[in-house]
Amino acid sequence: MTSATLTVASAPDRPRRNYELADVHHLASRMMLYLLAFTAVSVVGFPLFWMVLCSFKPGGELYATPPSFLPREWTLQNYRDLFVQTNFPTYFANSLIVAGGATLLSLVIGGLGAYSLSRFKFFGIAAFSNAALICYMLPEVLIVLPLYIYVVKLGLADTLFALIIANTAFTLPLALWFMRSYFNAIPVSLEESAMIDGCTRLQAMRRVTVPLALPGIISVGVFAFNHAWNEFLFALVFTSSERNKTLPLGLATWIGQDNIYSWGMLLAGAVLVTIPVVLFYLLVQRKLVVGLSEGGTKGE
Amino acid sequence: MAEARAALRGDRTLAYATLAPSVFLLLLLAGVPTITVFSTAMQDIGMGDMSGPYVGFENFAWALTSEAFYTALRNTFVWVFGSVALEMALGLGLALLLNKTFMFRGVARAIILAPYLVPTVVAVLVWRYMFHDIVGIINAGLLSIGIIDKPLLWLNSQSLAMLSVILVGVWKFFPFVVIALLGILQSIPQEQYEAAKIDGASSFQQFWRITLPYVMPVFLLTALLRTIWSFHKFEIIYLMTGGGPLDATTTLPILVYLKAFTDFEFGRGAAVAILTFAILVIFLGLYFALIKRAEDRQ
Numbered sequence: 001m002t003s004a005t006l007t008v009a010s011a012p013d014r015p016r017r018n019y020e021l022a023d024v025h026h027l028a029s030r031m032m033l034y035l036l037a038f039t040a041v042s043v044v045g046f047p048l049f050w051m052v053l054c055s056f057k058p059g060g061e062l063y064a065t066p067p068s069f070l071p072r073e074w075t076l077q078n079y080r081d082l083f084v085q086t087n088f089p090t091y092f093a094n095s096l097i098v099a100g101g102a103t104l105l106s107l108v109i110g111g112l113g114a115y116s117l118s119r120f121k122f123f124g125i126a127a128f129s130n131a132a133l134i135c136y137m138l139p140e141v142l143i144v145l146p147l148y149i150y151v152v153k154l155g156l157a158d159t160l161f162a163l164i165i166a167n168t169a170f171t172l173p174l175a176l177w178f179m180r181s182y183f184n185a186i187p188v189s190l191e192e193s194a195m196i197d198g199c200t201r202l203q204a205m206r207r208v209t210v211p212l213a214l215p216g217i218i219s220v221g222v223f224a225f226n227h228a229w230n231e232f233l234f235a236l237v238f239t240s241s242e243r244n245k246t247l248p249l250g251l252a253t254w255i256g257q258d259n260i261y262s263w264g265m266l267l268a269g270a271v272l273v274t275i276p277v278v279l280f281y282l283l284v285q286r287k288l289v290v291g292l293s294e295g296g297t298k299g300e
Numbered sequence: 301m302a303e304a305r306a307a308l309r310g311d312r313t314l315a316y317a318t319l320a321p322s323v324f325l326l327l328l329l330a331g332v333p334t335i336t337v338f339s340t341a342m343q344d345i346g347m348g349d350m351s352g353p354y355v356g357f358e359n360f361a362w363a364l365t366s367e368a369f370y371t372a373l374r375n376t377f378v379w380v381f382g383s384v385a386l387e388m389a390l391g392l393g394l395a396l397l398l399n400k401t402f403m404f405r406g407v408a409r410a411i412i413l414a415p416y417l418v419p420t421v422v423a424v425l426v427w428r429y430m431f432h433d434i435v436g437i438i439n440a441g442l443l444s445i446g447i448i449d450k451p452l453l454w455l456n457s458q459s460l461a462m463l464s465v466i467l468v469g470v471w472k473f474f475p476f477v478v479i480a481l482l483g484i485l486q487s488i489p490q491e492q493y494e495a496a497k498i499d500g501a502s503s504f505q506q507f508w509r510i511t512l513p514y515v516m517p518v519f520l521l522t523a524l525l526r527t528i529w530s531f532h533k534f535e536i537i538y539l540m541t542g543g544g545p546l547d548a549t550t551t552l553p554i555l556v557y558l559k560a561f562t563d564f565e566f567g568r569g570a571a572v573a574i575l576t577f578a579i580l581v582i583f584l585g586l587y588f589a590l591i592k593r594a595e596d597r598q
Contacts, residue, residue: 040397125315142573142577169328229419230420273421274422
């Protein structure tokens, strides 16, 4: 009797219990996933989080042992000191000039070159596109010495102009390759129609090809800007005066002089150097999506 | 129409005119220096007028017989293989994680990719603050949980400096691996997994038999690209330690810089730069061979 009830009772039970087991298993693996993701995000994100937090700490707290986690007292003193006591504004302006100049040049020069690479098949053009890729792979340390010697001999040492040109050369190969692929994606027939409608070739390029390739051009621009904004070796080698330092060089010379420049100021500087990079990234993400969808409908 | 097409394809002047500025700039700033660096390496150049007597291969002979060069070579290999191995392992792990669906995945992805966007000088600043022996949070953390009983000199001790620099390099550059691998992971056809599940494959078997083979070509290319880039990476090491303490983190690019701009021996610096490039060419050859093979297979 008892055994019979047991079998009767347990028979319909069994599949449900298995189901619960699968549920538990699923739940455990989900929890594991979240735990892993949380750990990864906190470990990877911590340094930047710490940078922002500490840039708001007053001097005393920055040197406290053990350090306080959250600032006990939030302050903008470090940011104020940066602008009042140091050449940070000069560095910032120099970096904007160098990065802006290099971006503009590599877009114009690279854009024209990429157009040629994409549209023509004359002698030497394919060879040049391969040569450009090899240039991209050249280590900076190989050419920095001869370049430095030229720059000194030409009297361009310690000028922003030399930095703009050097940065342009380093972003140009990638600009050429990327913009070529964007131009390749735009059918030549569109330009042909524009020319039949009375445009000159250059007008067709300016009014048809460039607007359609805009998302690509913008992302190349952001890449070039970022590269020049972060560039350190050429700035280090070419620049000697305080007046011509870019941000990375300026901040780098402060490291290790913590008697003059406090960690608070350094971290505040680091936050401010990072902001344009993040802004550009957000901008290009949005622009890219919008541009691509617009380009698509216009292309049809 | 045909007339316009002919006009478009046949405009030789326009073709060369639009390409000329690029050719000029690359020739001037990459082509010519790559050649003249050899002449620099054969001269005994000091500061001042930037020229000196020709000394033949003396600078190369110096490099190949000096202890400084071999120490730098050894340090370079430790730096490159240490950081690339960690970057690839971490990159693959986190790419697999970010390939799963979960809440706040977008946020997690943005945070994990962030170090790659941050300027190197910023990364160095933050990590030098965290590694600081007295005020740094790393020592404070390790002391408080009792792993160490006195502060470690992360960047100022011969034994720890390279490890510290590698850790910072990995943090800064592993997101590149994540981006590369996430792209390929998302292109794996889902039917393969469904079929495998029906056949009763465990998730480990699915990873081993489907994911890994699919990802492998991109994984290898990414590893090689990271090897090449790490090999001539200069600023992250220079800014973290300046190559020190003593020569504990002096890699080949750092040696080039120190020879030229600290010892003012341009010729020797150039010779080391050329030898560095020669080693790099081997990796570059491998890279292009792999790309070619992948293209041929398609």
